[in-house]
Amino acid sequence: MTYQEVKLPQFPETPVFVSLFTGVSEDTLNTIKTELVAANKDYDFCFLNTNHVISLEHLYHSLYKSVLNHKNGTMRAKTLHTEIIFNLSPINNIMDALRRFGVDPECPDVIAIKVTDEPFEEVYKHLRKIVGAEAVEINDRVLEGLINVPKVKKIYKLNDAKLDEQHLQQLLTRLAIGACILRGN
Amino acid sequence: MTVDLDQYAKPGKGYYLALGLEGSANKLGVGIIKHHLGQLSSTNRAEVLSNVRDTYITPPGEGFLPRDTARHHRNWVVRIIKKALVEGNVRGTDLDCICFTQGPGMGAPLQSVVIAARTLSQLWNLPLVGVNHCIGHIEMGREITGAHNPVVLYVSGGNTQVIAYSDQRYRIFGETLDIAIGNCLDRFARTLMIPNEPAPGYNIEQMAKKGKHLVSLPYTVKGMDLSMSGILANIDQIAKDLFGKAKQVKNKQLIDEETGEPITSEDLCFSLQEVLFSMLVEITERALAHVNSNQVLIVGGVGSNERLQEMMKLMIQDRKNGQIYATDERFCIDNGIMIAHAGLLSYRTGQTNDLWNTVCTQRFRTDEVFIKWRDD
Amino acid sequence: MTDHIIQQVQVHLPNIPLEVVSQGAEALVFQTSVHPYYSKPCLPHQDKFIIKFRPRKPYRHPKIDAAITKNRTIGEVKFMAKLTKLGIKAPSVILADFPNGIIWMEYLGKKLPNGDVSSLKNWLWYYEKVLADESLCLGSEVQQACINVGLLIGKLHLNDMIHGDLTSSNILLEDSEPVLIDFGLSSYSGMAEDKAVDLYVLERAMLSTHSKYSDHYVKWLLQGYEQIHGSKEFRSGGKKLVETLRKLDEVRLRGRKRSMLG
Known part of the structure; x- marks a missing residue:
């Protein structure tokens, strides 16, 4: 399967579609960005660049928080998809989060997420058209290869952290999630 | 409790009588207590023969100074002793010992009272027993309420401690890191110019009952201890802003966020009590968990506050077999009878003070006293 | 006494099985086999997790209580996050719900031969x-x-x-x-x-x-x-x-x- 169907244990009625595309052209990314800003309904996805998505666990933490906030009516962002982007960020500013974590024309690898009732096959077909490519499998090994470690360290303020190179992804995940949890406090 | 309390009994006498003198702060108290032979128990209670007190009360906005308080005690002590003897129907020479507060407390007032004690001791040829003020509160609280081994919250103008008994000492589990709670309340009463009659804390309590808006104040529990000077500084400033008479301070109106109503002095009293008492209940709860106990005894003047008692009750209800004990104002406010009682316990275990050993001390920690009359 | 507190926390954690580990003056500690959002977390134990819960204190004014619960929970998570950053061994935080006083963290410790946890x-x-x-x-x-x-x-x-x-x-x-x-x-x-x-x-x-x-x-x-x-x-x-x-x-x-x- 080239996309993931995520079911959060506390929200079994809210399935989440997650997929990863690599080598997407800068033009396509620019188009996606423009259409997102225009709030084009065809582009109603959460697009993330892969620079700062450290692991699936890191991503799923944001999914969970976002769906929870959506259910409780406590979202800070306007839409659930933007909320997902925001909850990956340790900085208490939505525009900043969108800029850093959202679709980046300079990063050819992009994660696409949709929280929806629509059948995922349809969602995937639609996405393939927009992105103009086939999805690849999304897992921790792949993500590890795509992250930009210096950027991650910078944004999560980990330059003075004690990092064990052997378990880097694990540690970065833990520290990043901690930073997200404490955002604004 | 199998300590022999009758080793020093006078042959042919079936009871002991002790006179206690208390004057470590602004209350001068004289009490006479009677213990029958044998262990103290529910069937052999101590008897209060008399408990007389006079309080030195200053005008609103003023606290009591050591020198003036000492003068008050000197002026009243003979009268109060005489009254206690008459009410107790006891002659000086019937007594077994003269007990007095050796500390902690204010220097000059303590001094005035110990001189009276030494005089009586020489007059009637009786031994002297120096008593730790806190131990007096604790032992009297236990005796009056029947609580055998509770965690004790001792809260007064000069002290704020959470105490639990262990191995012949009353050990301090938590305490104030700066001022005592009574002191905090009294000083705020001065800020608001609340009368000191009958007691500033009592008047704050009555005003608090009429308050309803909670003003935000810092909450400063630090582990097992607590700090109150920051809260006092904070609320003093708020009060000064609201009611300040200084010409350059424009009278600001503080509005409650939710209701839009202005904040009153009653609200401030209410808020101060809520935060201070919450902190006290919290550190008491911590001590309970630490020693695995479910009983609380509140002693000391601030213990007569009904809101504090109510909050403590709410906390203890959540614990299995939780029980709260408190005494009324006769015993929880500084008094002479508690000194007589604790002193007599000391006397019965052979502990008296030679004349040269009756120097008072302002600092006298509760855990310095060896509790010879208990062996549990 | 513990039961109504468990009910309190279960409201915020529906469908999460809870087993009481310890009860202190301020908080209850539970163990659960369910991770809130991910089945294979980057943690040594993937089948056991700890939930720490600070319940309401009925004796406190509700405003004071809400503030304390929230601030203490935040303070604890901050402390733990800092320890992890410094390389001082402490449990990692998985999730937090500050207003409700809930912290999910990793399970640590092994079982000794007599069944007790390895404190x-x-x-x-x-x-x-x-x-x-x-x-x-x-x-x-x-x-x-x-x-x-x-x-x-x-x-x-x-x-x-x-x-x-x-x-x-x-x-x-x-x-x-x-x-x-x-x-x-x-x-x-x-x-x-x-x-x-x-x-x-x-x-x-x-x-x-x-x-x-x-x-x-x-x-x-x-x-x-x-x-x-x-x-x-x-x-x-x-x-x-x-x-x-x-x-x-x-x-x-x-x-x-x-x-x-x-």
Whole structure:
């Protein structure tokens, strides 16, 4: 399967579609960005660049928080998809989060997420058209290869952290999630 | 409790009588207590023969100074002793010992009272027993309420401690890191110019009952201890802003966020009590968990506050077999009878003070006293 | 008493199985087999997790209660996150719900042969009471473990962090590597007095829980504590050590932190 169907244990009625595309052209990314800003309904996805998505666990933490906030009516962002982007960020500013974590024309690898009732096959077909490519499998090994470690360290303020190179992804995940949890406090 | 309390009994006498003198702060108290032979128990209670007190009360906005308080005690002590003897129907020479507060407390007032004690001791040829003020509160609280081994919250103008008994000492589990709670309340009463009659804390309590808006104040529990000077500084400033008479301070109106109503002095009293008492209940709860106990005894003047008692009750209800004990104002406010009682316990275990050993001390920690009359 | 608190927390954690681990004055600790959002977290244990819950306190004014619950929970998570950042072993945070006083964190510790969790206390008790073997209690394994605990606490203090409630129950052993837990009373301070009290609390706790051999354990603890202060990693460690130990002597004499004011 080239996309993931995520079911959060506390929200079994809210399935989440997650997929990863690599080598997407800068033009396509620019188009996606423009259409997102225009709030084009065809582009109603959460697009993330892969620079700062450290692991699936890191991503799923944001999914969970976002769906929870959506259910409780406590979202800070306007839409659930933007909320997902925001909850990956340790900085208490939505525009900043969108800029850093959202679709980046300079990063050819992009994660696409949709929280929806629509059948995922349809969602995937639609996405393939927009992105103009086939999805690849999304897992921790792949993500590890795509992250930009210096950027991650910078944004999560980990330059003075004690990092064990052997378990880097694990540690970065833990520290990043901690930073997200404490955002604004 | 199998300590022999009758080793020093006078042959042919079936009871002991002790006179206690208390004057470590602004209350001068004289009490006479009677213990029958044998262990103290529910069937052999101590008897209060008399408990007389006079309080030195200053005008609103003023606290009591050591020198003036000492003068008050000197002026009243003979009268109060005489009254206690008459009410107790006891002659000086019937007594077994003269007990007095050796500390902690204010220097000059303590001094005035110990001189009276030494005089009586020489007059009637009786031994002297120096008593730790806190131990007096604790032992009297236990005796009056029947609580055998509770965690004790001792809260007064000069002290704020959470105490639990262990191995012949009353050990301090938590305490104030700066001022005592009574002191905090009294000083705020001065800020608001609340009368000191009958007691500033009592008047704050009555005003608090009429308050309803909670003003935000810092909450400063630090582990097992607590700090109150920051809260006092904070609320003093708020009060000064609201009611300040200084010409350059424009009278600001503080509005409650939710209701839009202005904040009153009653609200401030209410808020101060809520935060201070919450902190006290919290550190008491911590001590309970630490020693695995479910009983609380509140002693000391601030213990007569009904809101504090109510909050403590709410906390203890959540614990299995939780029980709260408190005494009324006769015993929880500084008094002479508690000194007589604790002193007599000391006397019965052979502990008296030679004349040269009756120097008072302002600092006298509760855990310095060896509790010879208990062996549990 | 515990039941209605469990009901309270279950409202915020629907469909999550909860097993009570311990109940303190301030919080309840549960164990669960369900992870809130991911089945294969980057953690040594993937089938057990800890949930710490601060329940409402009915005696507090609701505004005060809400503020305390939230702030204490945030404070604890902050402390733990900082420890992880500094490389001082502590449980990792998985999720937090500050207003409701809930923290999900990783499960630490192993099961000892007698079924108890591997806190320092249980492990020492196992040697002291179950096996009743003095040579084990005073052997090199225990010695090294105590030294390691001392190293850990020293590292904590050298970073001006105070645990606030050091007891042998709050130190877990994961393969003879110690981990600190329970930061409900933790704080930040550079004062020698506060560090001395932290050590004193542990000393007293060891004495009352492991009276038979506590002098040895404490001696080894302090050995590790001193060792890390000499490490090149920390500036002026030696000076800080001297001050802290001096304060420790004072605290021991006084029996408590402060002398009374009367």
